[in-house]
Structures are given as structure tokens and as C-alpha cells.
Amino acid sequence: xxxxxxxxxxxxxxxxxxxxxxxxxxxxxxxxxxxxxxxxxxxxxxxxxxxxxxxxxxxxxxxxxxxxxxxxxxxxxxxxxxxxxxxxxxxxxxxxxxxxxxxxxxxxxxxxxxxxxxxxxxxxxxxxxxxxxxxxxxxxxxxxxxxxxxxxxxxxxxxxxxxxxxxxxxxxxxxxxxxxxxxxxxxxxxxxxxxxxxxxxxxxxxxxxxxxxxxxxxxxxxxxxxxxx
Amino acid sequence: xxxxxxxxxxxxxxxxxxxxxxxxxxxxxxxxxxxxxxxxxxxxxxxxxxxxxxxxxxxxxxxxxxxxxxxxxxxxxxxxxxxxxxxxxxxxxxxxxxxxxxxxxxxxxxxxxxxxxxxxxxxxxx
Numbered sequence: 001x002x003x004x005x006x007x008x009x010x011x012x013x014x015x016x017x018x019x020x021x022x023x024x025x026x027x028x029x030x031x032x033x034x035x036x037x038x039x040x041x042x043x044x045x046x047x048x049x050x051x052x053x054x055x056x057x058x059x060x061x062x063x064x065x066x067x068x069x070x071x072x073x074x075x076x077x078x079x080x081x082x083x084x085x086x087x088x089x090x091x092x093x094x095x096x097x098x099x100x101x102x103x104x105x106x107x108x109x110x111x112x113x114x115x116x117x118x119x120x121x122x123x124x125x126x127x128x129x130x131x132x133x134x135x136x137x138x139x140x141x142x143x144x145x146x147x148x149x150x151x152x153x154x155x156x157x158x159x160x161x162x163x164x165x166x167x168x169x170x171x172x173x174x175x176x177x178x179x180x181x182x183x184x185x186x187x188x189x190x191x192x193x194x195x196x197x198x199x200x201x202x203x204x205x206x207x208x209x210x211x212x213x214x215x216x217x218x219x220x221x222x223x224x225x226x227x228x229x
Numbered sequence: 230x231x232x233x234x235x236x237x238x239x240x241x242x243x244x245x246x247x248x249x250x251x252x253x254x255x256x257x258x259x260x261x262x263x264x265x266x267x268x269x270x271x272x273x274x275x276x277x278x279x280x281x282x283x284x285x286x287x288x289x290x291x292x293x294x295x296x297x298x299x300x301x302x303x304x305x306x307x308x309x310x311x312x313x314x315x316x317x318x319x320x321x322x323x324x325x326x327x328x329x330x331x332x333x334x335x336x337x338x339x340x341x342x343x344x345x346x347x348x349x350x351x352x353x354x355x
Contacts, residue, residue, distance in 0.1 A: 056339070057337065057338040057339065059333060065328055069329070073333065076333065077332075080333070171322065173321070228318065
């Protein structure tokens with residue numbers, strides 16, 4: 001699809017200290033999407049300057065708030081700019097812009113309002129075994145706590161229609177936002193689906209990834225957030 | 230009366246008076262300072278007559294006054310911890326909202342490059 005065909009779509013990237021790879025990520029996205037916004041979540045390096053030079057619209061959190069907070073900022077900004085569709089995209093180079101286009105297909109056809117990337121169904125071999133186990137636990141946790149039926153609830157590659165984006169209100173600033181997004185989509189009553197995607201694990205992305213022990217904190221954050229909402 | 234009791238009565242009595250004064254100040258909420266007045270007054274009474282705590286405790290089915298005071302302190306501590314946690318959560322949320330507001334106001338967009346001048350497009354393979 002040409003840049004013009006994807007004129008109605010904004011790629012939303014939350015970034016924290018990604019100056020090493022962000023230019024490449026933006027360049028790849030901008031081959032297919034004209035509108036890319038990077039939310040610099042209080043980085044201590046030159047992520048903001050590099051992202052801007054690479055052609056992205058940039059916003060900066062003056063203090064680090066977490067990926068969930070940065071994504072909501074990006075989503076709010078993109079909607080302000082009139083985005084008809086939005087795609088959340090990781091800043092560490094794990095995602096493929098071609099997959100982002102494939103996520104848009106059900107949205108454009110009106111078959112769904114939210115599309116989640118699924119790295120476990122077809123491409124599970126590319127996911128390290130330990131991470132695969134953790135992700136499957138996360139799926140069971142999501143099913144148990146909110147009834148969300150997804151194979152991969154914690155994939156950063158997601159696409160939303162404008163209507164769905166307007167209903168989202170990410171209040172969990174940290175990594176529990178992924179469960180919160182899935183929960184809110186499920187509770188909205190709108191149609192959602194999954195599309196198989198590929199994940200590229202690099203030394204850089206593995207280093208930036210969550211430790212397995214963080215899973216307990218994320219689950220706790222999510223449960224407390226649900227009680228207080 | 231021991232020196233400890235005298236010190237306790239002095240401190241708690243003064244705090245009760247300060248809270249009472251706040252409760253009847255011209256402006257501000259009244260309920261909270263009145264509540265604190267009650268707590269400080271009860272503490273003062275316990276210093277004046279420690280045996281009164283045992284009488285109260287037995288009415289509640291607790292054997293000793295000291296146990297009643299301890300249980301109350303534990304419950305009060307847990308409630309205080311919960312309230313502080315809630316307040317911290319609220320403040321954290323407010324910081325995020327403020328940070329977001331500033332970020333959106335100070336957003337920067339590069340110039341939009343015309344499509345004919347853009348880098349080569351990728352042909353869709355899907």
C-alpha cells in the first residue's frame with residue numbers, strides 16, 4: 001500500500017532510551033505510513049532528537065511515566081490529528097511495518113474495531129522458550145481475570161479504529177497497560193480479532209525486555225488498578 | 230502519677246486543644262479536626278486513668294486494655310497505610326495527566342514531504 005493509502009493511519013511509538021535503533025524503526029515505518037508519532041517517555045539519551053530527525057512527530061514526557069502512559073499520550077495526539085486508524089508499534093525494532101499493514105485490513109473492512117498481533121500461534125518458534133511460557137501464563141491470567149480470549153495479550157503491535165481509540169483510557173502507566181487495553185477492548189463490546197505477526201528478537205530488544213520476575217508486579221498492578229477503577 | 234503520665238497528658242492534651250482550635254477556625258473542614266480532637270482526648274484520658282482502657286476493653290470482649298490499644302493501633306496503621314497509598318496513586322495519575330498535557334502542547338511535527346519526493350514506496354506483497 002502507498003503512503004497515500006495509509007494517510008488515515010497513525011503509527012504510535014512509545015520510546016524510552018532508544019536512540020540506537022529509533023531512526024531505523026521510524027525509517028521502516030515511514031516507507032508505508034506517512035504519519036508516525038514517537039512519544040519520548042523521559043529518555044536520558046537523544047531519542048527525541050533522533051526521532052525528529054528521522055521524520056516522526058515527537059512528543060516528550062518531561063518525566064518518565066511508563067509505556068502505558070506514553071502510548072495513551074500518543075493515541076490522544078494521533079486522534080487530535082484526525083487519525084482514522086491507529087497502530088501501536090514497539091520502538092525496539094521487534095515489529096515489522098508490513099505486519100502493521102496487515103493488522104489494518106480487518107479494520108478497513110469493518111470486520112473489527114481492534115486487532116491484536118499474535119506472535120504465538122504461527123511464529124512461536126521465534127519466541128524464546130522462557131518468554132513463550134511467560135506469555136502463555138499472561139494469556140491464562142487475562143482469561144481468568146477479565147474473560148479476554150486472546151492468544152497473545154501482551155503484544156505491543158495492535159491496531160484500533162478511531163472509535164475504539166476514543167474509548168480507550170489507559171490508566172496503568174507501567175507494563176500492566178497491556179492487560180488493561182485488552183480488558184477495555186473486551187468490555188467495550190466492540191469486535192476484536194487477532195492476526196499472526198512475526199517478531200524479531202535482537203540482542204538490543206532482549207536486553208530492553210522485561211525480566212520474568214516483573215510479571216508478579218505487573219499482575220499486582222493490574223489487579224489493584226481493576227479494584228480501584 | 231508518673232513522669233511518663235505527666236508528659237503524655239501534656240502532649241496529648243495540647244494536641245487535643247490544637248485540634249479543637251482548628252475545628253472552630255473560621256474556614257476549613259470541621260469533621261477531620263473534630264475527629265482528631267476525639268482521638269487526642271481519648272489518649273489524654275488513657276494517660277490520666279490507664280485502668281479505664283481495661284474497663285473499655287472488657288466491654289468489647291478483650292481481656293486487657295493494652296491489647297485493645299495495640300489492636301486499635303494496628304487497624305489504624307493499616308487504614309492509614311491504605312489511605313496514603315490511595316493518595317500516592319491519585320498523585321501519580323495527576324502527574325501523568327500533567328505530563329501528557331505538556332507533551333501534547335509542546336509536540337513537534339516535521340515538514341510533510343510531498344509524496345512524489347518521498348523515498349521509494351514499498352509494493353504490497355499481501
